[in-house]
Amino acid sequence: ELKVEQNPLFLSMQEGKNYTIYCNYSTTSDRLYWYRQDPGKSLESLFVLLSNGAVKQEGRLMASLDTKARLSTLHITAAVHDLSATYFCAGRSSNFGNEKLTFGTGTRLTIIP
Amino acid sequence: DGGITQSPKYLFRKEGQNVTLSCEQNLNHDAMYWYRQDPGQGLRLIYYSQIVNDFQKGDIAEGYSVSREKKESFPLTVTSAQKNPTAFYLCASSIDRGAKNIQYFGAGTRLSVL
Numbered sequence: 001e002l003k004v005e006q007n008p009l010f011l012s013m014q015e016g017k018n019y020t021i022y023c024n025y026s027t028t029s030d031r032l033y034w035y036r037q038d039p040g041k042s043l044e045s046l047f048v049l050l051s052n053g054a055v056k057q058e059g060r061l062m063a064s065l066d067t068k069a070r071l072s073t074l075h076i077t078a079a080v081h082d083l084s085a086t087y088f089c090a091g092r093s094s095n096f097g098n099e100k101l102t103f104g105t106g107t108r109l110t111i112i113p
Numbered sequence: 114d115g116g117i118t119q120s121p122k123y124l125f126r127k128e129g130q131n132v133t134l135s136c137e138q139n140l141n142h143d144a145m146y147w148y149r150q151d152p153g154q155g156l157r158l159i160y161y162s163q164i165v166n167d168f169q170k171g172d173i174a175e176g177y178s179v180s181r182e183k184k185e186s187f188p189l190t191v192t193s194a195q196k197n198p199t200a201f202y203l204c205a206s207s208i209d210r211g212a213k214n215i216q217y218f219g220a221g222t223r224l225s226v227l
């Protein structure tokens with residue numbers, strides 16, 4: 001059974017600083033998703049990582065995947081207040097025809113001016 | 114506009130009552146999902162459906178039921194057997210094929226017990 005762990009669970013950082021959120025998963029997962037959730041809102045898809053060494057970037061966010069280490073990272077560069085949200089990673093538990101996702105517990109990111 | 118519509122936004126359940134949460138999508142997606150989110154926690158899968166008239170239990174299906182009579186609709190019933198129903202419920206859908214197969218989420222229903 002796939003298990004997904006994120007750390008840290010809470011992160012406060014100053015504007016302009018860099019930081020990384022880590023996502024470890026327990027068994028083979030051939031896809032890794034990152035989502036963003038604002039308080040009381042739904043989840044917004046950020047990135048899908050499909051292969052070892054995959055790197056995706058959007059603005060100040062960059063996600064990467066190392067399937068051998070079973071690790072994905074979400075790197076925040078020069079943080080701004082608008083990035084305050086909870087970030088989730090999710091891996092895919094795949095059997096034939098099964099697209100079940102397993103989510104981590106989330107990292108609540110607060111950017112302090 | 115294409116998307117996933119959940120209703121109601123807020124729902125209150127009395128003791129012993131069954132309540133139904135609606136989820137409709139016009140994205141022509143094959144697969145639909147129901148998740149439960151408790152405060153400060155991740156999402157846990159309740160049920161999912163990959164085709165019409167078929168669905169599978171997720172990790173926490175006890176006390177819940179679903180139906181998939183139409184491709185566009187995947188309602189979730191929270192039964193009286195669910196003793197702790199207070200949570201944020203999210204419906205999602207995906208095309209269920211292709212390399213990325215991203216799940217897209219509705220705005221959610223917040224369920225509370227009176």
